Amino acid sequence: MIRYAIRRLVAAAIVIVIVMAFLAILDRLIPGNPVTFIFGPRANPFLIHQVRQEMGLNVSVPVQIYQYIFNALHGNLGVDFVTDRSVSSLVMENLPYTVVLAVSGLGLAVVVGVPLGIIAATRPGGILDRVIGIVSVSVITVPSFVVGLILILIFAVHLGLFPVIGAGAPGQPLDDLHHLILPAIALAVGWIGYLARLVRSNMLEVLTANYVRTAYAFGIRRRRVFYKYALKNAAAPVVAVLGVGLGSLLGGAIFIEVIFDRPGLGTLAFNAISSRNLPIVQGTSLVIAVMVIAANLLADFSYRLLDSRIQLGQTAQS
Amino acid sequence: MTMLAPGGPAQETGLTDFPLLAPRAPRRGAKARGTVLTILTTPGGAIGSVIVVALIVLAIFPSQIAPYSFSQIDVTHPLQGPTWHHLFGTDQLGRDLLSRIIFGTRIALEVAVPAVASAMAVGLVLGVLGGYLGGLVDNVVILLTDTFQSFPAIVLALALLTVLGSSLRNLIIVISVTFCPNYARTSRALVLTVKQNQYILAERSLGAGRSRIMLVHVLPNIIAPLFILLAMDVPSAIAAEAGLSFLGLGVPPPNPSWGSILSDGFNSILSSPWAVIWACLALGIATVGFLMFGEALRDVLDPRLRGVSRWRA
Numbered sequence: 001m002i003r004y005a006i007r008r009l010v011a012a013a014i015v016i017v018i019v020m021a022f023l024a025i026l027d028r029l030i031p032g033n034p035v036t037f038i039f040g041p042r043a044n045p046f047l048i049h050q051v052r053q054e055m056g057l058n059v060s061v062p063v064q065i066y067q068y069i070f071n072a073l074h075g076n077l078g079v080d081f082v083t084d085r086s087v088s089s090l091v092m093e094n095l096p097y098t099v100v101l102a103v104s105g106l107g108l109a110v111v112v113g114v115p116l117g118i119i120a121a122t123r124p125g126g127i128l129d130r131v132i133g134i135v136s137v138s139v140i141t142v143p144s145f146v147v148g149l150i151l152i153l154i155f156a157v158h159l160g161l162f163p164v165i166g167a168g169a170p171g172q173p174l175d176d177l178h179h180l181i182l183p184a185i186a187l188a189v190g191w192i193g194y195l196a197r198l199v200r201s202n203m204l205e206v207l208t209a210n211y212v213r214t215a216y217a218f219g220i221r222r223r224r225v226f227y228k229y230a231l232k233n234a235a236a237p238v239v240a241v242l243g244v245g246l247g248s249l250l251g252g253a254i255f256i257e258v259i260f261d262r263p264g265l266g267t268l269a270f271n272a273i274s275s276r277n278l279p280i281v282q283g284t285s286l287v288i289a290v291m292v293i294a295a296n297l298l299a300d301f302s303y304r305l306l307d308s309r310i311q312l313g314q315t316a317q318s
Numbered sequence: 319m320t321m322l323a324p325g326g327p328a329q330e331t332g333l334t335d336f337p338l339l340a341p342r343a344p345r346r347g348a349k350a351r352g353t354v355l356t357i358l359t360t361p362g363g364a365i366g367s368v369i370v371v372a373l374i375v376l377a378i379f380p381s382q383i384a385p386y387s388f389s390q391i392d393v394t395h396p397l398q399g400p401t402w403h404h405l406f407g408t409d410q411l412g413r414d415l416l417s418r419i420i421f422g423t424r425i426a427l428e429v430a431v432p433a434v435a436s437a438m439a440v441g442l443v444l445g446v447l448g449g450y451l452g453g454l455v456d457n458v459v460i461l462l463t464d465t466f467q468s469f470p471a472i473v474l475a476l477a478l479l480t481v482l483g484s485s486l487r488n489l490i491i492v493i494s495v496t497f498c499p500n501y502a503r504t505s506r507a508l509v510l511t512v513k514q515n516q517y518i519l520a521e522r523s524l525g526a527g528r529s530r531i532m533l534v535h536v537l538p539n540i541i542a543p544l545f546i547l548l549a550m551d552v553p554s555a556i557a558a559e560a561g562l563s564f565l566g567l568g569v570p571p572p573n574p575s576w577g578s579i580l581s582d583g584f585n586s587i588l589s590s591p592w593a594v595i596w597a598c599l600a601l602g603i604a605t606v607g608f609l610m611f612g613e614a615l616r617d618v619l620d621p622r623l624r625g626v627s628r629w630r631a
Contacts, residue, residue: 011464018465029481137362137613141605143557145564146598149584153591251470255561259584269473270565273480285477289468296468 008300012293017069019289023282024068025061051081072286078279080272087283090268095287097264102253104180105187106242113192114238117199118231124204132200136193144252148186148259155182183256187249198241202234209233236303243299247292356618363614369607376423386414388421389572399592407592409582415593418574419600425575426604429486429568430555433493438548440494441501446540448502449509450532459506463499471496475562484567493558497551504547508540515539546619549612553605560601576601 059067071078077087120132139147155161162182206212207230215225254266261267265284272280357363376383391411398408406415448459466474475492482488512518513536521531562568563577564584571578576597583593 014461015464015468018461019468022465023477026477026481029478137609138602138606141553141557141609142602143561143605145561146557146580146601149580149587149594150598153587153594157587157591247468247470251472254470254472254476255565258565269476273476273567276480278480281477281480285469285473288470288473292470293468 004304005301008297012297016290016293019293020069020072020286021065023286024065026282027278028061068282077283077286080277080280082275082277087279090280091265091283091287094264094268094284097262098250098253098257098266101180101183101187101256101262101264102246102249104184105253105256106191106246106249108184108188109191109195110238110242112188113195114199114235116192116196118203118226120196120200121203121207121234122226124200129200132196136196139189139193140197142190143255144186144190145255145259147189148183148256151182151186152259179260179262183260183262186259187252187256190252191245191249194245195238195241198238199234202237203230206230206234240299240303243295243303246295246299250288250292353618357611357614360614360617362610363618366607366610366612366614369603370611373423373427373604373607376420377427378424380421380424383420386417388418388574389413390417399590406596407590409579409593410586415579415596418579419576419596422574422576422579422597422600423604425563425569425573426556426559429489429493429559430552433490433559434497434548434551434555436490437494437497437551438501438544441498441503442505442537442541442544444498444502445505445507446509446532446536449506450513450528450536456506459502463502466495466499467503471558472561475558476567479562479567484562484570486569486573489559489562489568492562493555496558497555500551501544501547505540505544508543509536512536512539542619546612546616549615550609552612553608556604556608557601560597 075088077091079085080087080090116132116136120129123129156163163179207226212225212230215229216222250265253264254270256262257264257266258270265288269281269284272278272284358367381387385405391413392408400407406419409415409418444459444462448456469477474496478492478495479488482492518531518535521535526535559568560575560577560580563575564581566578566581568577569575579593580597580601583591583595583597587594
């Protein structure tokens with residue numbers, strides 16, 4: 001396990017370095033001169049030279065990569081060239097909003113999706129199972145921004161129950177929560193469908209296992225077998241999926257932030273694009289990528305821990 | 319590398335009993351008919367197929383089907399609800415929403431299908447090379463896919479579109495880049511299993527070159543599952559195109575992408591919700607239809623392939 005953990009950590013570190021290298025030379029992908037591209041018709045030779053110097057473009061590719069990685073490791077992600085503020089402080093300012101949104105979306109998905117899957121698995125082929133099945137297929141592919149728009153249309157515009165935009169006044173938890181509800185639901189809906197299907201199929205698989213049959217044979221009540229023995233094992237793969245899914249969840253959060261006009265990494269990157277503010281796009285991409293890699297690692301480790309316990313339990317029971 | 323597994327059938331029976339050619343399914347036509355029939359007889363498959371066929375027809379003949387042009391402006395009737403003249407109503411410039419949605423089908427498929435197809439082509443090449451050659455090539459392929467997969471698709475797309483600028487072609491490239499690692503991964507894994515087959519070994523012992531084995535023997539045996547993945551990814555790519563167009567990074571106006579219809583409608587949502595409603599419906603029906611079709615195809619051909627799409631958020 002320890003050897004495995006070290007190998008995974010090293011691999012993750014290598015991937016982070018490559019991610020940084022890719023982001024460092026992103027501006028080289030711009031056809032022509034990136035600085036002319038940024039300034040457009042306003043560019044003049046003096047300005048171009050100065051900005052190239054500031055952006056570290058007057059150096060070779062390996063040096064550029066090295067400098068970017070060196071600076072990034074020291075917490076320096078460059079300077080926003082519109083407001084002249086440091087990108088790392090901008091990112092840190094906006095990061096909590098995105099994390100809160102993503103975590104509450106994920107939490108909502110688990111709280112609703114897992115029970116739905118269990119209900120569907122109690123009577124496979126029953127009416128509830130079919131309804132849940134159809135609903136989850138339909139919500140799985142519908143993109144989160146579509147869900148967000150529909151929610152805004154119904155609950156904010158038509159019923160006026162929730163505010164359309166913003167993240168609430170700072171320092172007022174209730175107001176924040178009020179602003180968080182619709183975005184979190186929008187983010188969670190697709191995952192609810194996905195988790196419901198996953199838990200259902202896992203439950204059905206686990207319920208055919210020998211230890212479940214043995215538990216029945218011992219005269220343990222159905223309810224107890226279901227929730228105490230089967231559910232615990234059926235829920236383990238959910239952990240792995242959540243870790244892998246955090247990436248697409250964070251991606252969805254970007255749309256949600258833009259639609260609901262909430263502050264966050266998504267809004268930050270989105271606004272930077274229209275002003276071609278590359279350092280900000282690089283910084284936010286890097287932070288999000290590192291978060292995804294870390295989540296994958298965490299999910300991988302915890303799944304392995306859960307998994308070995310399950311296998312021990314299975315051999316003991318069957 | 320060991321050429322023959324010890325204790326395997328080769329030692330008992332000798333090389334003459336090896337199947338020298340890749341196993342070919344007999345009666346291919348009959349099998350294909352059976353597949354189509356099975357897809358059409360499951361409810362999900364039938365609904366999905368109808369939706370997919372309808373979308374393809376709309377995308378090929380939009381000007382024959384749509385009642386108006388997608389860019390015909392009528393400023394005297396902006397933001398109308400459904401009427402007999404405009405079945406879906408009009409947008410903020412008085413353009414017919416039904417026509418715009420119909421032409422939007424073309425944009426959606428025009429971006430999604432080439433994007434996913436080229437992602438599959440590139441991913442397939444990377445995966446086959448990495449999986450078959452192994453060693454350094456394989457490690458490079460794994461590192462590349464790991465790197466690109468550690469970005470959420472939308473983040474990678476935003477970063478690339480910032481430097482490339484938005485156009486139909488760049489949209490296809492960017493979406494294709496985000497889908498590519500998955501194909502590389504999947505085809506690499508498939509190659510690793512196909513590589514173990516004895517007919518590959520037989521080919522090698524007959525002196526076939528690596529490129530011949532990869533092209534003639536490995537490729538045909540891993541392509542079917544990849545097409546299933548392709549069918550499953552089309553709805554995600556449609557959603558991706560709509561999402562990027564919604565953010566204003568997609569096809570430039572006045573081209574009617576469902577995403578830009580959504581964002582126009584969102585800006586005037588307080589005066590008329592119809593644009594948002596129709597575009598959401600179109601997107602919802604298209605994605606669910608393709609997903610149902612893809613799932614039916616998968617269940618018939620290869621039930622083992624299940625996974626999370628990166629764009630489903």
